Amino acid sequence: MIIDRLIDKINQMNNPTVVGLDPQMEFVPKGMSVLEFNTKVIDAIYDIVPAIKLQIAFYEALGLVGLEVYKQTIAYAKEKGMVVIADIKRGDIASTAQAYANAHIGERGDFCADFATINPYMGSDTVKSWLDNCKIYGKGVFVLVKTSNAGSGDFQDLIVGDKPLYEVVAQRTAEWGADMVGNHGYSTVAAVVGATHPQQLADLRAKLPHTFFLVPGYGVQGGTSADIRYAFDKKGGGAIINSSRGIITAHQNPEYEGLGFEEAIRDATLTMRNDLRSVLS
Amino acid sequence: MIIDRLIDKINQMNNPTVVGLDPQMEFVPKGMSVLEFNTKVIDAIYDIVPAIKLQIAFYEALGLVGLEVYKQTIAYAKEKGMVVIADIKRGDIASTAQAYANAHIGERGDFCADFATINPYMGSDTVKSWLDNCKIYGKGVFVLVKTSNAGSGDFQDLIVGDKPLYEVVAQRTAEWGADMVGNHGYSTVAAVVGATHPQQLADLRAKLPHTFFLVPGYGVQGGTSADIRYAFDKKGGGAIINSSRGIITAHQNPEYEGLGFEEAIRDATLTMRNDLRSVLS
Numbered sequence: 001m002i003i004d005r006l007i008d009k010i011n012q013m014n015n016p017t018v019v020g021l022d023p024q025m026e027f028v029p030k031g032m033s034v035l036e037f038n039t040k041v042i043d044a045i046y047d048i049v050p051a052i053k054l055q056i057a058f059y060e061a062l063g064l065v066g067l068e069v070y071k072q073t074i075a076y077a078k079e080k081g082m083v084v085i086a087d088i089k090r091g092d093i094a095s096t097a098q099a100y101a102n103a104h105i106g107e108r109g110d111f112c113a114d115f116a117t118i119n120p121y122m123g124s125d126t127v128k129s130w131l132d133n134c135k136i137y138g139k140g141v142f143v144l145v146k147t148s149n150a151g152s153g154d155f156q157d158l159i160v161g162d163k164p165l166y167e168v169v170a171q172r173t174a175e176w177g178a179d180m181v182g183n184h185g186y187s188t189v190a191a192v193v194g195a196t197h198p199q200q201l202a203d204l205r206a207k208l209p210h211t212f213f214l215v216p217g218y219g220v221q222g223g224t225s226a227d228i229r230y231a232f233d234k235k236g237g238g239a240i241i242n243s244s245r246g247i248i249t250a251h252q253n254p255e256y257e258g259l260g261f262e263e264a265i266r267d268a269t270l271t272m273r274n275d276l277r278s279v280l281s
Numbered sequence: 282m283i284i285d286r287l288i289d290k291i292n293q294m295n296n297p298t299v300v301g302l303d304p305q306m307e308f309v310p311k312g313m314s315v316l317e318f319n320t321k322v323i324d325a326i327y328d329i330v331p332a333i334k335l336q337i338a339f340y341e342a343l344g345l346v347g348l349e350v351y352k353q354t355i356a357y358a359k360e361k362g363m364v365v366i367a368d369i370k371r372g373d374i375a376s377t378a379q380a381y382a383n384a385h386i387g388e389r390g391d392f393c394a395d396f397a398t399i400n401p402y403m404g405s406d407t408v409k410s411w412l413d414n415c416k417i418y419g420k421g422v423f424v425l426v427k428t429s430n431a432g433s434g435d436f437q438d439l440i441v442g443d444k445p446l447y448e449v450v451a452q453r454t455a456e457w458g459a460d461m462v463g464n465h466g467y468s469t470v471a472a473v474v475g476a477t478h479p480q481q482l483a484d485l486r487a488k489l490p491h492t493f494f495l496v497p498g499y500g501v502q503g504g505t506s507a508d509i510r511y512a513f514d515k516k517g518g519g520a521i522i523n524s525s526r527g528i529i530t531a532h533q534n535p536e537y538e539g540l541g542f543e544e545a546i547r548d549a550t551l552t553m554r555n556d557l558r559s560v561l562s
Binding site for chain 2: 022024057068089090091094096097099100102106109110111119120121123125147150151155156158160161169
């Protein structure tokens, strides 16, 4: 099961980090192509980071050329043994949902990753194709439960009966994944839970013992390792923390001045790893 | 304003129909490419239908080749004077939202359409980039308010205070579009409201006098013209009805046997137009 492979890699590397490859043009050094940028980042970190997350929006913004880079980056990261998370937040009905699932966590195809992030707003039936593909092709999903942005409360925090909407979604997510729990006790149907809400992280961790968390919001978005430790279980497992800009702009950060591109990226990654280790030990 | 252009075209053609170009492979006659299929559909209808809606999932499922067809289909439909709606249901935060908005309703680029459908689940701040692009580039959006699928009630119908969640989203949608109301009294910030819920259509129509509706669910999904008439205002305006499979599989429908590909597509389109006219007159 892909969730077991992810957890095994996290354990081997003792590093619950996923690096977000969201290449905005201003991050890319002059004279370097976006594909080169991505390749160099992967080269700098693949032996110390278990997974990479590609935010497809930044590739779509570059049109067909961008999506060619997206395809090649996925292929390269897989070649290097990394687990690949497609951050696509898709959600749609019936045959459309199936088309998206086949595109992103299907059997093969240009864009097929190991995991995809999905948006549950349209309802359970829109999630079914994704669950089917998880089973058929050994893939995984991260369901948007509680996001890290300031406005995430607008709808996600609205009270439904006796609990906020995101908790209803969280419970559904646990149900959807109940028959896909792997060897480590976590389901391949996982959840996105933002790092900017430590109390909510702690509540959800307690209520969803078999749901693995992808936690955005560390670093640039304001989440600290002290905040995100609530995402983890007692053994320090059950979550992976994303950092995008904090890592992939390290070469522009005065803190890493004097280092080459790859060295700066690697140093920032090690700093984050050590920060996470410090709260998990 | 793009909403005025859409409404003008609907009025000129006396046809509030948008045809969904969702080319699943089994719809495409042997020996025809997907691009040819799309081109022939557009040729068959562009003088009687104001707008076309492309469901990007079916193009993503074909990978880079599919997205090349997506790009060329948008260009061809624009060349033929049609309003192009990108059915992409994107939703994400901050710079990611901006990247998506630039990709799909930006100034230019491979995938730029006139309108995009967007998913509001992540909150108001995630909608802002779309609104900005509407203003800067004269584009429009359709916000997912109440979808047409059977499971749409799972979250959208949950009661928040004294009303269902979709009504909260509907009110927000009206607020987001309040400063972008065009000459016909409708905002360029529009809403998706499914045809399978006539009572909800009627309620929302009454509550949102300046919000234009895109209504999926007619035909194959079970919505009839009797159901969808509640989407319209007293003058028969304020909505456009989508049909995808009902139109683009007409050449496989025994009802249109003996007709050529383009004739069958056109006949099905005229049948739908006349059905809509019958309830609007």
